[in-house]
Structures are given as structure tokens and as C-alpha cells.
Amino acid sequence: MNTEIAIDARNVGKIYGKGSGAVSALGDVSLSIEKGEFFTLLGPSGCGKTTLLRCIAGFETPTSGVISLSGQDITYTPPNERPINTVFQSYALFPHLTVAQNVGFGLKMQGKPAAEVASAVERVLALVKLEDFATRLPQQLSGGQQQRVALARALAPEPQVLLLDEPLSALDLKLRKEMQSELKRLQSETGITFIFVTHDQEEALTMSNRIAVMSAGALLQVGSPHEIYDRPVNRFVADFIGETNFLSGTVDQGLVRIGTGDALAVSLKDETGAVTLAIRPEHVSLRPNGAGIGARIVETTYLGTDTHYTLALIDDSELVARVQSNSADRYTVGDTVVVEIDTQAVQVLKS
Template identity: 80%
Template sequence: MNTPIAVDARNIGKIYATGKDAVTALGDVSISIEKGEFFTLLGPSGCGKTTLLRCIAGFETPTSGSIHLSGRDITYIPPNQRPVNTVFQSYALFPHLSVAQNVGFGLKMLGKPAGDVAKAVARVLALVKLEDFADRLPQQLSGGQQQRVALARALAPEPEVLLLDEPLSALDLKLRKEMQSELKRLQTETGITFVFVTHDQEEALTMSNRIGVMSQGELLQVGTPHDIYEHPVNRFVADFIGETNFLEGVVEGHQVRIGTGDALDVVLDGQVGAVTLAIRPEQVSLTTAGAGIAAQIAETTYLGTDTHYDLKLGDGSHIIARVQSKSAGTFNVGDTVSIAIDAKAVQVLKS
């Protein structure tokens, strides 16, 4: 059975200004987001992810294309008439109103009866675990608590879709990690479709059911965190998602010969000629000198559970290996080692 679609953006284009001043923010982007999904738009600053989110919210009107919500065309419907709410990086809480009053403000503006407002406020404050803070003012709360108030306010009207525009970027690392778990819990418990925008790959991998990677106004790849990480479609995605080694080579039969002269076993899918190999550091195994690609350890970096080795190859290029520290104590700077890489761990990309 097919999962119903919550958001269906079809051939969305967005151009700012005209003539020689024209700037293309989105170029023919199409994407379908399922109901009840935690979907993340991921990419660097200026890639178009926030513009797409604002088009879904109604704060921007696409230059071309259309946006459908649960099958209904909402392209030209004003933001306040869409069953969509947005949580921004700035919490924008009213400093003179209590937590409960902030959460209930939108419902009050919609003309909801006082009893219904009170019930909704109690429900969402319990959801974000702030029942005991209902009478406090925003300045009496921590940054993480203020963010939860903003979430509660957005969830109170029970929107079909909740849009989140880099809402965690203002928090410190510890709070950000706590809020990642909190957001995923809220999405699971409410069943509301979340569309999350971030440039932080770890946030995307941690929370998302699926990820859409964007660059320069284009949607490059959509897939599960596992698919995006393990099977990137091009060099940009491989480089943006996690740490990656790149080696240039030429296809020879069922192998790829790299700059050192070594031939690596790879899984080819019809690629010929010059290719780029993408290899994750954790897929690089080290042994004492023997069979494999010869390398010299140029630098070691101890990171607690892992140790990173900067390895210099025979042609002067470098590759990074990430090895669990408990098994990494025998290698030191200057040592000669052999590199082994499983063929299935190598992604072959067009150069």
C-alpha cells in the first residue's frame, strides 16, 4: 500500500530579480514528502533549502511550479490559511507573556474558545515536558526550554506539517544533541510530518527518515540516511555527508588503477575510463607492511574511541583511516603500513 503524500512540490523554480540581476534560488526542484515522515533538507548555506521551505510555508511564491498539501494545490494560498506551522532559528517568544500564554497565543488569535485553548496548551506542554513552567516568563528559561516553548506553540494547532528552519543552530553542542532526541521523540509521538532544514549532516543522519541533499538550487539525491551515506550519487554528496577519501583512477577490467600504480578491486556498474573512488575512513584497514597498498603514517590524531591516521601514499597523495583506538596502539608516525579496502566499501563516481 502506498504511503499518502503530505507535501508534493512539483517543478519548483524561484528566481529573485530580473535581467542581469536575476538570481536563481531554485531550479526545477521536485520532491514528495510522505505523511508522518521526518524529512530533512540538507545542504550548505545558499543551496536553496530555506527558500524551498518558505515556498511550502507560503512566505515565498514560486516563480514556476506548484505545491500540493495532501493533494490540495496551495501554491497561492496565504500562509495563515495553510495547515502548516513553522519553527524558526529565532524563538520569537513574547517576553511579557508567560509560557502558557505564548503557547496559546496562536489559538487565541484563531478565535478558539478559552476552554479549548487551555486544554491544547496543557496537552503540548506535557508533550514537551514543560508542565511545571507554564507560569514562567521566557527570560526565566534556558535556551533549550525556550526552544521547546516555540515547538509547543507551533504544535498546539495540530498542523498537518511542521516546518523547522535550522531551529537548533543557536544552541550549544550538548543542548543541540538533547534537542535532536527531543525532536525525534515529538515527531514520533505526534505523527505530524516534520520538514527540517539544516546544514549539519549529523543532525540529518540522526533524526531523519529520509534526507534530500541540495546544492546550488538543485536537489541532488533523496534517500534514507543509510543510502545517502553508503551510496552517494556524486562527489558533492559523498564529500558533504561525513568524512570521505577521494582517489582518482582509471577503470581496467574489474579493477581501478590509482596514481600509485596499485589496482583496487571495486564493484563497477558500467563505469569506464577515468573515475573517482570515494572511500570512508572507517572502511580503511591497516596492517603491518605486506599485501595491499603501501603507505607511511604521516600523522596520528587520538579522538578517544577512534584514532585517525593520516597516511601518505607512494604518489604523494593522502588518505585518512579511522580505527578503533583499542586496536590502534601499534602504529606510530613514520611506520610503513599496508592498506586494505573491501571492494564493496568503495563507491565509484564519475570524474
Template identity: 60%
Template sequence: MSETHAVEARNAVKDFGQGDVAVRALDNVSVAIRKGEFFTLLGPSGCGKTTLLRLIAGFDSPTSGTILIDGEDVSDLPPNKRPVNTVFQSYALFPHLTVAQNIAFGLEMLGRPKPEVTARTEEMVRLVRLDQMAGRKTSQLSGGQQQRVALARALAPRPKVLLLDEPLSALDLKLRKEMQGELKRLQLETGITFIFVTHDQEEALTMSDRIAVMSGGRILQIGTPREIYAHPTSRFVADFIGETNFIGARVRGGKAIFGGGVEVALAAASPDGDVTIAIRPEHMRLVPQGMAGALSATVGHAVYFGTDSHVHLKLIDGTEIVVRQQSDPDGAGGPKPGAVVGVSFPPAAVQVLED
């Protein structure tokens, strides 16, 4: 028996406008999201991630294709008939109501019995750790506390799927990091499927079970954070997720041949021909010039980040790269600008990309 997914999009297309002025926001997107999964739609502005979220929520209808929730075709169902809730960028709380009243509001609108509303509201207040603030108006709360109220209100009716449209974007950096942990905790404790939209790669990597990287209305790659980061399948994905060095090379007989004739054996098979190689800065290290298998490079400058430094270099063919190395505990600096050094990396760090 085939698995019933929490959410599926099958060949979903969404056009805005008609005729020559039509804009295709989603281009034949298919994705299956598992039950109980923290799934992230990641990509730059205008890539289609929010449009896909709105199709799942029912705020927009697909031009063609199908949206299924728990195996049921909901493409034509209005939002209030779907077993989903949404948390938006603006939390849309009622400032004149208390924390408890905001959480209870949705349950009351659904006509739930008063004892159930009271019990569920108390449960949600405890879940988001606002026990001491249940009687406080939301206008008196911090941004992080307001976000917790919005989450509690969305979770209170026990939706099968919770949709989150960049809910952390309005928070400062420190609070955003704290709320990343809170979101993951809530998802694990409730077991509800979370579908999270963001353009922030760090949010996606730290919270997600799986990530779909989107661009131009299409999904380019789906995988775990480790798969997406360590094994990107395209230059766009490699460039969008973290820092990456791109180096031209020629593959021949299972080896990558770089400028200057340096040959490096490939860990995975790749057809012969001209390719783009991606190597993460943290997988490279500086070695003495002339070491076997090392690329020759000239040091430009280094940027100190405390825990590590980013050394900017230029290869023989003019390609600019960055090597990330840990800072020395004695505070010693790295190589001086203008120095010629070697750059080495293990074969497993080499990713041959589809352009």
C-alpha cells in the same frame, strides 16, 4: 490509486531580482515528502534549502512550478491559509507571557473555544515536558526550554506539516544533541510531517527518515541516512556527508586499478575508464606493507580523539588519505611518522562517483 503526499514541489523555480541581476535560488526542484515523515533538507549556506521551506510555508511564491500540500495546489495561498506551522531559528516568543500563554496564543488567534484552548495547552505542556514551568515567563527559561515552548506553540493547532528552519543552531553542543532526541520523539508521538532545514550533517543523519542533499539550488540526492552516507551518488554528497577519502583510479573489467598497480574487485558494476573512488576512513585499515590488495602509503601523523585515532597518510601518487582506527585499550600508539604501511579495504567500501 496514487499516494497523496504531505508536501510536493513540482519543478519549483525561485528567482530573486530580474533581468541580468536575477539570482536563481531554486532551479527546477521536484520532491515528494510522505505523510508522517521526518524529512530533512541538508546543504551548505545558499544552497536553496531555506528558500524551498519558505515556498512551502507561503512566505515566498515560486517564480514557476507548483507547491502542493496534502494534494492541494497551495502555490497562491497566503501562509495563514495553509495547514502548516513554522519554527524559526529565533523562537519569537513573547517574553512577558508565561509558557502556557505563549502556547495558547496561536489557538486564541484562530478563535478556538476557551475550553479547547485550555485543554490543548495543557496537553502541549505535558508533551514537551514543561509541566512544572507552565506559569513561568519565557524570559526566565533556558535556550532549550524556550525551544520546547516554540515547538509546543507550533504543534498546538495540529498542523499537517511542521517546518523547522535550523531551530537548534543557537544551542550549545550538549543541549543540541539532547534536543535532537526530543524533536524525533515529538515527531513520532504526534505523527505530524516534519520538514527540517539544517547544514549540520549529524543532525540530518541522526533524526531523519529521509534526507535531500542540496547544492546550487538543486537536489542532488534523496535517500535514507544510510543510503546517503553509504552510497553517495556524487563527489559533493560524499564530501559533504561525513569524512571521505577520494582516490583516482581506472576501472577495467570490473576492477579498480590504483597507483602502484594494485587491483581491487568492485562490488558493483561500473563502466571502464578513469574514475574517482570514495572510501570512508572507518572502512580502511592499516596492514603490513606488501599485503595483497593493499595500497602502499607513508604515515604522516596521527590525531588522537580518545575513542579512536585518525592516521594521516600519503599514497604513492601523492594522494592524502585518512584512516580511522580504534584506540588501543593499553594506550599504545599507532605507526610512527615516516613508516611505510599497507592500507586495505573491502570491495563493498568502494564507491565509484560521478564527478
């Protein structure tokens, strides 16, 4: 079965300025986004994710490369001629128009008949669960409700692709969590391709079918949340996605010997010499005594269901263990423990 591609970017680059003052925001980025997919561009500020989104929207023109929508080259197509809508971080609602008028504004500008506009407004307001707020003004709504109005306005013309540029960053934590669920529901119910930009790793892991991790204008890894989290391709991805321990080691007769002198039977491919081990805190467990890697508790952080223990190994390297708070063994600062590492879950990265 062939997968239909919504957005295909080939060797897309974007340079701002000329000569010695030129700045490369994107460097030869290529990726394909499937129809009906919730796809996230993830990375720190300045990594190029918003520049790529703006190139897809048509607000920026790539310096090089080609962007296609459903097989059609749209690299130089004006934004208003693309069946693509964008939801921005600032909701940009018209304060003097009601919710219904805001939602129907784009359709009205397209010259759609009044009956068609009214029908579309009614449909999308029901979709975002705001049908009882149609006559209110934006200032009479909460931040979350305003965000839903902005979503409804973008969904009303039934675009092929919906771009979302960090739309949840202005919301408080509880509301942000609620809107994450809402966005997943809306994408599932509409079947529209969502391309979501964020620097929040939890948002990306929670909502996405696939994630593209970016840094310094480059695409580092594309994969499912599980692939990105469990099998990062390099240290940057491992460090940026969730919490990660890094231990330096050396490959020695099929094992990796770390700074404490202990040898770990981790999965090796063709690695030789110096390597870095990426170890998630949940793959580190503790025992009060016995044979194994010795460590001392230097900090404890209670997080409700979990407790994080910061450990100092004998070579002064640090390791964080995430242990369920209902565990029979509990430790305090200064306790000595034995560390066990789930070597099957360790990722070996070239140093």
C-alpha cells in the same frame, strides 16, 4: 499499500530580481514528502533549502511550479490559511507573556474558546515536558527550554505539517544532542510530518527518515540516511555527508588502477576510463607489514573511541583511516604501514 503524500512539489523554481540582476535560488525542484515522515532538507548555505521551506510555508511564492498539500494546490494560498506551522532559528517568543500564554497565543488569535486553548496548552506543555514552567516568562528559561516553548506553540494548533528552519543551531553541542532526541520523540508521538532544514550532516543522519541533499538550488539526491551515506550519487554528496577519501583511478580490465599502480577489485557498472573512488575512513584498515598498498603515517588524531590516521601513499595522495583506539596495533607519525581497503564498500564515481 499506497503511501499518502503530505507535500508534493513539482518543478518548483524561485528567481529573485529581474534581467541581468536575476538570481536563481531554486531551479526546477521536484520531490514528494510522505505523511508522518521526518524529512530533512540538507545542504550548505545558499543551496536553496530555506527558500524551498519558505515556499512550502507560503512566505515566498514560487516563480514556477506547483506545491500541493494532501493533494490540494496551495501554491498561492496565504500562509495563515495553510495548516502548516514553522519553528524558526530565533524562537520569537513574546517576552511579556508567560510560557502558557506564548503557547496559546496562536489558538487565541484563531478565536478558539478559552477552555479549548487551556486544554491544548496543557497537552503540548506535557508533550515537551514543560508543564511545570507554564507561569514563567521566556527570560527565566534556558535556551533549550525556550526552544521547547517555540515547539509547543507550533504544535498546539495540530498542524498537518511542521517546518523547522535550523532550530538547533543556536544551542551548544550537548543541548543540541538532547534536542535531536526530543524532536525525534515529538515527531513519533504526534505523527505530524516534520520538514527540517539544516546544514549539519550529523543532525540529518541522526533524525531523518529521508534526506534531500541540495546544492546551488538543485536537488542532488533523496534517500534514507543509509542510502545517502553508503551510496552517494556524486562527489558533492559523498564529500558533504561525513568524511570521505577520494582516490583517482582508471578502469582497467574490470579493475580500477589507482595512482600507486595498485589495482582494486571494486564493484563496477558501466564505468570506463577515469573514475573517482569514494572511500569512507572506517573502510580503511592498517597492518604493520605484508603485501598491499604501502603508506606512511603523517598525522594521528586521537578522538577517544577512534584514532584517525592520515596516510601518504607513494604517489603523494592522502588517505584517512579510522581505527578503533583499542586496536592492538598503534602507530605514530613516520611509521610505514600497509593499507587495506574494503572494496565492497567503495563507491565508484565518474571523474
